[in-house]
Amino acid sequence: MLTERQARILEFVISEYVENASPVASQYIGEKYPVGASSATIRNEMAELEEQGYLNQPHTSSGRVPTDRGYRFFVETLMHEEDLSWDAQQTIRHQFHQVEHGQADWTQLAAAVLAQAVHNVALVTEPRTDACRIKHLQLVSLHDYSALLVLVLDESRLKQHMLTLDEICTQDQLSATANRLNQQFAGFSAAQLVASDPQIAPTELLVMDAVIEIMSSIDAGSFDDAHLEGLRNVLSQPEFSDSEHVLGLLELLSESNISRSIPLRSLAGGGVTVIIGADNPALPQANEAMRACSVVVASYGSTGDASGALAVVGPTRMHYSHTISTVRYLASVMSELLAEHYE
Amino acid sequence: MLTERQARILEFVISEYVENASPVASQYIGEKYPVGASSATIRNEMAELEEQGYLNQPHTSSGRVPTDRGYRFFVETLMHEEDLSWDAQQTIRHQFHQVEHGQADWTQLAAAVLAQAVHNVALVTEPRTDACRIKHLQLVSLHDYSALLVLVLDESRLKQHMLTLDEICTQDQLSATANRLNQQFAGFSAAQLVASDPQIAPTELLVMDAVIEIMSSIDAGSFDDAHLEGLRNVLSQPEFSDSEHVLGLLELLSESNISRSIPLRSLAGGGVTVIIGADNPALPQANEAMRACSVVVASYGSTGDASGALAVVGPTRMHYSHTISTVRYLASVMSELLAEHYE
DNA sequence: TTTAGCAGTCTCCACGGGAGAGTGCTAAAC
DNA sequence: GTTTAGCACTCTCCCGTGGAGACTGCTAAA
Structure with a gap:
């Protein structure tokens, strides 16, 4: 257990070390902080603090440095946690x-x-829920056989994925497909998507496979x-x-x-x-x-x-x-x- | 001008220095590379190379180090540029x-x-054109008065922006709006958007203002x-x-x-x-x-x-x-x- | 219990010398 | 004229030394 004075000295040492990054001497503490005791007394207290594992000496006859335990004690009991200015x-x-x-x-x-x-x-x-849900999806035509899948998840997370289509689709066709899928699946999680067994066309299946893969990987990767x-x-x-x-x-x-x-x-x-x-x-x-x-x-x-x-x-x-x-x-x-x- | 042999020595020195990052000695070059001359000769040549600014000595009586000029000569004339393996x-x-x-x-x-x-x-x-063009835009309802604008530009670049709406819109309304705007503006650049003076509703104007801002900042920022x-x-x-x-x-x-x-x-x-x-x-x-x-x-x-x-x-x-x-x-x-x- | 005083210890730095590496120069060889 | 062997010279790097300075631990007195 630490006495009142030991705790104060520990606090001063930490405060000083945080500032200057070099070992703290007893005399210096005595001069700079209101301990109300001579350097010799502080020295004794520091030796006690070292014995209890709150401080450490890099080598004999150097100043003291806080240990992890010292910091922990400081954070848990010494520190007066103020609101941010x-x-x-x-x-x-x-x-x-x-x-x-x-x-x-x-x-x-x-x-x-x-x-x-x-x-x-x-x-x-990024903010995330346990299982992310579809907010919206969109298909954008890039090329005859390729399209960009844009997936908006909850919390406005955006994911993109390139799809290779099995037939030529116009942008209008893609938009229509996206609309259908939105109607059907908005708000679904990956698990729900897998569980649902909808009647959808091959192209749509291709899209939803990609969606499921993306969402699953997000749910898994933390x-x-x-x-x-x-x-x-x-x-x-x-x-x-x-x-x-x-x-x-x-x-x-x-x-x-x-x-x-x-x-x-x-x-x-x-x-x-x-x-x-x-x-x-x-x-x-x-x-x-x-x-x-x-x-x-x-x-x-x-x-x-x-x-x-x-x-x-x-x-x-x-x-x-x-x-x-x-x-x-x-x-x-x-x-x-x-x-x-x-x- | 460098003689054939000087050029070869320069090449060896660079090759050696690139490998080991420490000054290169004449004797070492003589032993390791087929110069066909003694260390003394190499030494003379190196002195000449130094005089011409291709090599440098960190201090008297240390090995040589290539200068920027040495590297440049190497890259421009010495280096045999092979295809990647x-x-x-x-x-x-x-x-x-x-x-x-x-x-x-x-x-x-x-x-x-x-x-x-x-x-x-x-x-x-990222790949970019001089002036980026709209490929597709989409509005996703987040809240009564807020929506996410998702903008797909050419080369599949994705941009998102949060909009505060002036009236409550359902997702269907937003989708309809997005569709109208896509019809009208797909393929437009920022300059074209500004130049066009379309008859559109206030909500749509709000969207397009955001679009123009995003695209302009992309065009400007390099x-x-x-x-x-x-x-x-x-x-x-x-x-x-x-x-x-x-x-x-x-x-x-x-x-x-x-x-x-x-x-x-x-x-x-x-x-x-x-x-x-x-x-x-x-x-x-x-x-x-x-x-x-x-x-x-x-x-x-x-x-x-x-x-x-x-x-x-x-x-x-x-x-x-x-x-x-x-x-x-x-x-x-x-x-x-x-x-x-x-x- | 606290404190003054002092001896002891450890770091840090500057100095110096020896080993080693590598050069420049000179004089001889090709 | 060019090349090379040989040697003196220079500079770095490393290591040991020694003094200054910073702090401590301990002891004995307040």
Whole structure:
């Protein structure tokens, strides 16, 4: 158990280390923060904090550095979680203004806004339901025997697919086909499509096969299609000053590996979740670079309905309070937006 | 002017340096390559090559390193440009097989294939015409007062936009509207839309305003929407072992800066263009990191019709012959594909 | 329990010397 | 005239050394 004073010192050390990224000395703490004790006393307390696993010394006779456990304690009990400043809120709202003007791929924008606000890597997934449903489909003639299938799913997700037809079709014929299929199948999920055994023409069957394939692959593939922004922010941090680490992180965050390193999908809970360094449950499979990183995740949307996730990835030495409140605020803004635009 | 032997030595030095990334010694060349002269002679020739600006010494008494001029001479006169090996061609064709199965966003795929083939960064832009034309438009009801506008342009480019309507519309009404507009405006360019002064209802006007805006912004914005792949390849090269360079390159290639650093659009010419290091005309505005990079660019598609660009970016020390033939081959494959699928 | 003081330890940096790599030059050989 | 062997010279790289500086841990006094 930590005494009041030890907790305060831990807080000061973390605050200082987050700022400067170099080990924190007892004397420095004594001078800069109102501990009300000499450096020798602080030294004793720090030794105690180290014994309990909250701090660490890179080498004998250097200052202290917070451990994962230290950060965790800070986040769970020390940190006073404040609402995002009104200024910051305005900045975010302002940047989202473009959405009002019809920008449809707003998850990308959200990732960029988040990355800029927290100066780290941001991930935002598209909103999705358990099983996506057809909102609308359209066929556009490209060539004698080929057509473009445009599929609008719930949450305005757009998918395109090229079809090779078995007979020549005019645009009018294709439109008519699309209309028939819309009448029949609007609102269906992939499972419902498979279950239904409709009487339809061969061409229509060809279209619906493609539709089912697309929708099934979306339902199966999870959050792999997260937008990523702000790589530069995190690569310029001192912990990645050596290029070996940079490559590790880059691999970690490369499109194909994200879902393996960061368990976005397992975080259905309402609030903001913080994963600190080696606590990451995905670590065994993940890259070693993950050990030096923390992740702040939240979901947006409503759990029953469509929902997605947003996350911030950065070094364990991150400004947790600010990051958490930003993520929370952005999640609420995005939930609003989702409700407003898609009901 | 270079003698026969000097040219051969230059070729050997470049070949060696491309392979090993460390200064090349005269003795080493003599042992490994069939120069037919002693190291002392080679040394004399190298001194001459240095005097003429083809080679450089990092410091007195170290081996030689090719200069930009050396690379340029190599690319322009020394290099025997071979066709891509049949194996490599097959690999590329095989990877493109997915396109046959309907994958519509194949420029992304092309970038990935190219990046992997040349072990560097690859950029591929979407194909585009001078002025894009409407192929098809569709309205999908989202909410009482909001609808999604889905716009299919030539080359199957898909754009979406959210509309706020001034009256409640059912999906049937929206479909009818879309049909009317398709009848009237299919094949129109933005300029033609503006010029035409049709008699249409307020709701339709609202739609067409959005269409015009989207199309104009596409016509104005150039190749900014290039797909980028293979960052890791180039960041793991020894020239970027120190993280300062990494950041420079990252900034260079970040979405917003690409068009400034690499003049893709100015390369309308049919063949493959090679920009070596400081030769880059965009250098003054571009990042300093560009000085250490070469770019191999080609266009695909037909010049009058739709066309796009593909490029490889890597350190000046790159395998030019392989890169050039790969870019050329991929450009031809993509041109074929474009012709085949969209006529 | 706190604190002043001090010895001890570890990093960091600058300096220096030796090994090694590779060149330039010179003088002899072809 | 061209080529080559030989050698001195230069520069990097690595390693060990040693002093300055930063902090700590410990001890003994307040």
